[in-house]
Amino acid sequence: MSGAAFETIASLVRTRAGIVLGADKAYMLDTRLGGLMRELSLASLDALAAKLRAPGSERLAAAVTEALTTNESFFFRDGKPFEHLKRVLPRIAAARGPAQKLRIFSAACSTGQEAYSIAMVAEQLGLLPRLEVLGTDLSQEVVRRAREGVYSQFEVQRGLPVQMLVKHFKQEAGQWRVSPALRAGVRFETGNLLADLRHLGNFDVIFCRNVLIYFDAPTKSRVLSALADRLAPDGVLYLGGAETVLGLTERFTIIEGERGVYAPVVRMAAAG
Ligand SMILES: C[S@@+](CC[C@H](N)C(=O)[O-])C[C@H]1O[C@@H](n2cnc3c(N)ncnc32)[C@H](O)[C@@H]1O
CATH class of the missing domain: 3.40.50.150 (Vaccinia Virus protein VP39)
Structure with a gap:
């Protein structure tokens, strides 16, 4: 993934959700966004980032943001x-x-x-x-x-x-x-x-x-x-x-x- 693609995705989740993705989190983009990329037949994160930069990408932006949230939770967490x-x-x-x-x-x-x-x-x-x-x-x-x-x-x-x-x-x-x-x-x-x-x-x-x-x-x-x-x-x-x-x-x-x-x-x- 190019630095520009990482920047596009990181700045998107930061603006939309407040979530800060440090460069050390780049590794997780492939895993978290793999399903979405397959669904859209996109070959790489660069292709995904290009699609996000194109007009009319609102729904995709929401889906990417959602995929990058961490949803771990459990009952009576921390007691x-x-x-x-x-x-x-x-x-x-x-x-x-x-x-x-x-x-x-x-x-x-x-x-x-x-x-x-x-x-x-x-x-x-x-x-x-x-x-x-x-x-x-x-x-x-x-x-x-x-x-x-x-x-x-x-x-x-x-x-x-x-x-x-x-x-x-x-x-x-x-x-x-x-x-x-x-x-x-x-x-x-x-x-x-x-x-x-x-x-x-x-x-x-x-x-x-x-x-x-x-x-x-x-x-x-x-x-x-x-x-x-x-x-x-x-x-x-x-x-x-x-x-x-x-x-x-x-x-x-x-x-x-x-x-x-x-x-x-x-x-x-x-x-x-
Ligand atoms: C790790 S879970 C925490 C769940 C629960 N509060 C707990 O402590 O077990 C974090 C949740 O925050 C949500 N989240 C992240 N950014 C958010 C935002 N800007 N507004 C609302 N929810 C957000 C994620 O979708 C995720 O489900």
Whole structure:
């Protein structure tokens, strides 16, 4: 692949998704884009890049971007955030009216394991009827899978305690389908974290985990600030284990002793 082809593809995913592809990631383009190239009978990444530079390449650009996302996810990933949520959600629920929905954002939700893990925590707390989880992801394919709520044996074996599997999933042709009760508390939409998030409304809790790692610092700052705008003053933000707000925004503060758990910094109205 020529340097120019790499540049075309790297700058496309950076502009569209915020994802930074360093030159050390060039090796993965062949594997990730191979299927698309075969579908379009394109012989090389140079041919693909040329097609992307031609007018009318919008759909191809979206498909290339989607193919270059990393969609790894699993149930109760890292454990701790869900233990923390279990402690904090009753406090948030008590602070709201009993009829008020508890809105939780699973940003960059991938195939939905995070959103369904949140729903399982709410169910344990008796809060499932009040729960409204919104999962969004740039990739249409993972959103389709999240909506379907069907997981392989391998996927349910990663992080899902067996009693929760039995309680919330039904076996179906060798796979596992999430129960209608859990499914009812969760909604999925395609969405780009770089776009305007205001139409999503406000949230009591935000999970934005294992996606900021792909962005450069200005993009991380911008996304964190947009999330701060959407979070309730007494809400909580969860980031992934390798992510932080430090040096990126002053709008969140770490909750002492809790790795990856942040509270919004409530801004005082100007005196006057
Ligand atoms: C590694 S997965 C993380 C899934 C889940 N949050 C977790 O921690 O298990 C990263 C997800 O971010 C999505 N993504 C990447 N850039 C995005 C963007 N700009 N807007 C929305 N989603 C994005 C990818 O499609 C992918 O599904």
